[in-house]
Amino acid sequence: MMSGSGDPAGLDATTLNCHELGLSFGGHKVLNGFSVTFAGAGITAVVGPNGAGKTTLFNVITGFIQPDSGECFLGDKQLTGRRPHSIARLGIGRTFQDVRFIARLSVIDNLLLASNAVSGPTGIGLRAFLSEKRIREEHSDRCAEVLETIGLTQKAGDTASTLSFGQQKLLSIGCCLMNPRKYYLLDEPFAGVHPELVVTITETLKKMSKSSEVIFIEHDFEIIEKIAERVVAIHQGHLIVDGPPDQVFDTDSVLEAFVG
Amino acid sequence: MEYVLHILMLIVIYSVLAYSLDFIVGHGGLVSLAQAGFFGIGAYAAALLSLKFGLSLPTVFLASICLTALMSLFVSVPSFYLQDDYFVVVTFCFQMIVFSIFNNWLEVTRGALGIPGIPLPVLFGWEISSKSEFIVLGLLILAFSALCIWGLTRGAFGRILHGLREDEVYTESLGWNVRAVKIIAFAVSAVLAGLAGSLYGFYVAYIDPTYFTVMESILILSIVIVGGAGSFAGPVIGASVLVLMPEALRFIGFTPSLAGNMRELVYGLLLVLILLFRPQGIAGKYDFTQSKGAR
Numbered sequence: 001m002m003s004g005s006g007d008p009a010g011l012d013a014t015t016l017n018c019h020e021l022g023l024s025f026g027g028h029k030v031l032n033g034f035s036v037t038f039a040g041a042g043i044t045a046v047v048g049p050n051g052a053g054k055t056t057l058f059n060v061i062t063g064f065i066q067p068d069s070g071e072c073f074l075g076d077k078q079l080t081g082r083r084p085h086s087i088a089r090l091g092i093g094r095t096f097q098d099v100r101f102i103a104r105l106s107v108i109d110n111l112l113l114a115s116n117a118v119s120g121p122t123g124i125g126l127r128a129f130l131s132e133k134r135i136r137e138e139h140s141d142r143c144a145e146v147l148e149t150i151g152l153t154q155k156a157g158d159t160a161s162t163l164s165f166g167q168q169k170l171l172s173i174g175c176c177l178m179n180p181r182k183y184y185l186l187d188e189p190f191a192g193v194h195p196e197l198v199v200t201i202t203e204t205l206k207k208m209s210k211s212s213e214v215i216f217i218e219h220d221f222e223i224i225e226k227i228a229e230r231v232v233a234i235h236q237g238h239l240i241v242d243g244p245p246d247q248v249f250d251t252d253s254v255l256e257a258f259v260g
Numbered sequence: 261m262e263y264v265l266h267i268l269m270l271i272v273i274y275s276v277l278a279y280s281l282d283f284i285v286g287h288g289g290l291v292s293l294a295q296a297g298f299f300g301i302g303a304y305a306a307a308l309l310s311l312k313f314g315l316s317l318p319t320v321f322l323a324s325i326c327l328t329a330l331m332s333l334f335v336s337v338p339s340f341y342l343q344d345d346y347f348v349v350v351t352f353c354f355q356m357i358v359f360s361i362f363n364n365w366l367e368v369t370r371g372a373l374g375i376p377g378i379p380l381p382v383l384f385g386w387e388i389s390s391k392s393e394f395i396v397l398g399l400l401i402l403a404f405s406a407l408c409i410w411g412l413t414r415g416a417f418g419r420i421l422h423g424l425r426e427d428e429v430y431t432e433s434l435g436w437n438v439r440a441v442k443i444i445a446f447a448v449s450a451v452l453a454g455l456a457g458s459l460y461g462f463y464v465a466y467i468d469p470t471y472f473t474v475m476e477s478i479l480i481l482s483i484v485i486v487g488g489a490g491s492f493a494g495p496v497i498g499a500s501v502l503v504l505m506p507e508a509l510r511f512i513g514f515t516p517s518l519a520g521n522m523r524e525l526v527y528g529l530l531l532v533l534i535l536l537f538r539p540q541g542i543a544g545k546y547d548f549t550q551s552k553g554a555r
Contacts, residue, residue, distance in 0.1 A: 062433065064429065064433075083432070083437075083439075084429075084432045084433055085432045085433075085434075085435050085436055085437045085438065086437075088432075088433060088434060088435035089435045093433075094433055096429075096430070096433075100427055100429070100430040100433075101430070102422060102423050102426045102427065102430070102431075103426060104422070104426060104545075105419065105422060105423075105426075109419060112416070112419060113416075113419045113420065113422075113423050113431075113434065114434045131415060132414050132415040132416070135415060135416050175434065179435070
């Protein structure tokens with residue numbers, strides 16, 4: 001794990017480096033010279049009170065919002081200025097705070113939609129025009145593996161809109177999992193989920209972190225202490241503390257930011 | 261018999277147009293009022309190229325394909341930046357501009373005078389002259405269009421289009437270049453509408469701008485909605501209903517001038533009824549009354 005800011009030169013290809021990010025909405029500074037570096041392994045929790053800039057940070061990294069100042073790099077590749085699909089193809093997958101998937105498609109079709117994303121150099125390669133049979137054959141093993149991981153094997157043929165909220169969250173994580181990514185940015189994966197499914201999501205995140213870094217936004221300190229190896233605390237667009245959970249949660253500035 | 265064949269030919273042409281529009285509306289969720297514009301571009305391309313340059317049917321079709329695909333960029337590029345109602349306004353503007361060009365570029369299109377005497381098309385030595393021969397050609401183009409749409413919507417590309425329809429932001433987050441998808445979708449849609457236009461130009465042998473107004477675009481959209489957006493049979497069903505309906509009014513005893521006005525009235529009424537009681541259309545899957553990404 002690394003923290004702080006720095007020049008992207010010399011960082012290895014899996015390092016995600018955000019440097020001096022600044023962003024304002026209507027005069028309100030959401031990110032205010034925010035810098036952080038991720039090493040590409042383990043599980044990191046991003047914490048902070050509402051409006052601290054956590055989701056905005058994810059949106060900036062994944063290209064959905066361009067910062068007013070500062071840059072993000074994945075290794076030596078600049079992310080800032082790239083379109084979201086291009087950043088996803090560089091190896092940064094994400095989920096959203098409002099659970100997103102294609103409601104009218106089946107669970108398996110949602111996974112297939114996600115799995116094809118890595119094909120072709122332009123983001124819409126010739127493989128998008130392959131026969132459906134061939135696509136299903138090529139991805140059947142991976143789909144089965146992901147369905148088992150997220151515990152939705154029995155629901156594969158169901159229309160996604162019929163799933164429970166927790167299952168929908170798992171599906172959105174499963175869609176992320178269909179492609180090998182260097183980073184998975186998960187926005188509140190545990191929020192509003194039944195305790196039974198919390199266990200499934202926890203196990204899924206652990207599996208994901210074996211070959212990638214999982215960065216997730218969370219408000220529940222108990223969950224964070226169970227699974228996160230590192231905590232990045234944000235307040236008013238600043239990085240206030242960065243370190244192991246026990247250390248971060250004992251910090252006065254974190255307690256002050258959360259409790260007031 | 262000639263009358264029946266003419267009605268059949270209109271159903272075939274409007275079916276092709278409905279397939280072309282349904283591809284972006286029903287599958288991609290991109291409502292467009294520009295379809296009559298592409299229909300007109302195809303018709304004028306056929307008229308001018310065959311009259312002035314004596315080009316053969318395959319060459320005319322090829323030129324129509326290239327021209328309409330190129331012109332589709334005027335609609336697809338704005339769709340990168342505008343969504344929903346704002347985008348519909350852009351397609352409406354495109355339609356109006358194209359109509360104005362047909363109506364005012366007198367040196368080329370002869371404006372309101374139209375272009376008469378479009379020669380009969382010849383396909384590899386086969387001169388297409390009778391209505392039944394035109395229907396055979398029309399059915400070939402309809403089969404080609406239906407096959408294109410079937411192929412493109414059944415596999416991965418269709419899934420991406422559905423993703424675009426339901427949630428563009430999410431689809432892009434998965435790694436799909438949604439701009440490229442839109443360029444391809446609009447080009448395919450415009451090309452098929454242009455082919456229908458070329459066929460129509462050869463069939464009627466005379467075209468003028470009044471055939472390609474925004475009302476025609478609305479009619480094509482109505483066909484898609486009535487038939488059922490996003491379904492394979494919908495375009496043919498919608499075209500059959502909306503082409504046959506005014507003919508039925510004729511037999512009820514309305515005078516031709518009254519029947520024309522009644523047509524608009526009945527179209528409006530039918531659309532309201534469809535949206536109220538069967539929002540997915542006769543054979544459709546996509547409910548227009550549901551918002552994007554509705555769970």
